[in-house]
Amino acid sequence: MPSVDPAPPSGKPPLRKKRRIVHGPLPGGVEYWNQLRDLGEHAGLFRLGVSSVNPLIRARKEILQRIAEGLTNDMQFTFRNPERSTTPSLTVKDAKSIIVGVRSYSFPDEEDKDSTVAARIARYAWIDHQTELKESLKVVMRQLRDDGHRAVVFADDNSIVDREVAYQAGIGWFGKNANILVPSAGSFFVIGCIVTTAELPLSQPLDDSCGTCTRCIPACPTNAIVRPGVIDAGKCLSWLLQKPGVFAREYREALGNRIYGCDDCQTSCPHNTKWSVPVTLSSSPRRTIDALYLLTASDQEVMKTCDGWYVHDRNPLWVRRNALIILGNSARPTPEVQGVIATCLESSEPVLRAHAVWSAARLGLHQLIPETDNNEMVQEELRYLPALRVDL
Numbered sequence: 001m002p003s004v005d006p007a008p009p010s011g012k013p014p015l016r017k018k019r020r021i022v023h024g025p026l027p028g029g030v031e032y033w034n035q036l037r038d039l040g041e042h043a044g045l046f047r048l049g050v051s052s053v054n055p056l057i058r059a060r061k062e063i064l065q066r067i068a069e070g071l072t073n074d075m076q077f078t079f080r081n082p083e084r085s086t087t088p089s090l091t092v093k094d095a096k097s098i099i100v101g102v103r104s105y106s107f108p109d110e111e112d113k114d115s116t117v118a119a120r121i122a123r124y125a126w127i128d129h130q131t132e133l134k135e136s137l138k139v140v141m142r143q144l145r146d147d148g149h150r151a152v153v154f155a156d157d158n159s160i161v162d163r164e165v166a167y168q169a170g171i172g173w174f175g176k177n178a179n180i181l182v183p184s185a186g187s188f189f190v191i192g193c194i195v196t197t198a199e200l201p202l203s204q205p206l207d208d209s210c211g212t213c214t215r216c217i218p219a220c221p222t223n224a225i226v227r228p229g230v231i232d233a234g235k236c237l238s239w240l241l242q243k244p245g246v247f248a249r250e251y252r253e254a255l256g257n258r259i260y261g262c263d264d265c266q267t268s269c270p271h272n273t274k275w276s277v278p279v280t281l282s283s284s285p286r287r288t289i290d291a292l293y294l295l296t297a298s299d300q301e302v303m304k305t306c307d308g309w310y311v312h313d314r315n316p317l318w319v320r321r322n323a324l325i326i327l328g329n330s331a332r333p334t335p336e337v338q339g340v341i342a343t344c345l346e347s348s349e350p351v352l353r354a355h356a357v358w359s360a361a362r363l364g365l366h367q368l369i370p371e372t373d374n375n376e377m378v379q380e381e382l383r384y385l386p387a388l389r390v391d392l
Helices: 029-042 057-068 129-146 162-168 237-242 249-255 270-275 291-296 299-305 317-330 335-345 350-362 376-383
Strands: 047-051 097-104 118-121 151-155 189-196 225-227 258-260 288-290
Touching (some): 029 097, 097 129, 118 291, 129 151, 162 189, 291 299, 291 317, 291 335, 317 350, 335 350, 350 376
Antiparallel strands (some): 047 097, 097 189
16 A cells, blocks of 8 residues: 555645656666665565466466365465455556565574463564565565556465465475475565566566475374375364364364464475575564463453464454463463463353363363353363373
8 A cells, every 4th residue: 555644734634645657658677677676685575576467377276176175174365265366467457567575584493481381483473574574565665656656565465375476476486385485595484575567577487396305294293285285274273273163173282382373394394494594583583472371361461462463353262262272282280270271161251161171181180170061062072071191
């Protein structure tokens, strides 16, 4: 969207900054692209490329195939409207090119000892990388607009299949874990793009360089990579953590202490272990959150803590559901933990009671578990209590 100037002293609404009207031919071509690429790199983008605005036929076919195979598990995003998300020209009138840029989020992992019961966050959410990515892309966008072009930034947006345009723009190839792998740099990158009316030279897609390597496939804790490049969302922990409702019982133990996202298919990849691009973070990374805090803090405090995450309907209920599973998987049955679980067993929310039943059984706290409940969801949990955790 165009930038907005501050409101004038008169108190009138702020004025939108319009693209500059340029008389005569607008800039384009190889030399102009080189200038834009240098601008993007100086703004923090690791690599840039250009894709056409033609329909993403290959991506549309793959999306429809996954829907037909039942692999989306109610996931929406680019699956909600495949035709729209695979037709980039619909986003900007008279668009001619898509500039794709990536920003690294590779940063050393370290043990966080501050949490009582550590709930682990996936690397891409340690800080708000998406905001930094957008700011970098906006530097290029503003130059395009100053030169008279239309230009709109898209990042983490269901309007466009960003991995496919990144592939088309020669940024990298699709790994067997469905992530874009950047040559000699790995996959720890957030992807964004600028759809513009500028006519720029198109980049060429890269050949697959995974070869015979399949390390990411067995590394997935739930076997969600059903075949190279194809993920079953019904098994993927990153999606299950975001999906509302009851967390699938068969994948709760595999969740471990993850509270948001899963990195296993990427941390197992040789391209990441050998060649990841280190990044200087603008703020201190938050690798974990105390699961007990998520279960005792107010709704407002929880959502402030999880700001920047996708949380269904912005409802902290789903974050707390996940935190209860983490207690069952990694907490010790201390008096504090027992008190939190006992409180959740008395919650007015059936989802919390149901998952508190599971956690109590895993921790051997059967004295806290009620004999019955008036909700079918909780009754189901009472019928199928898990075994005591083996390390207790």
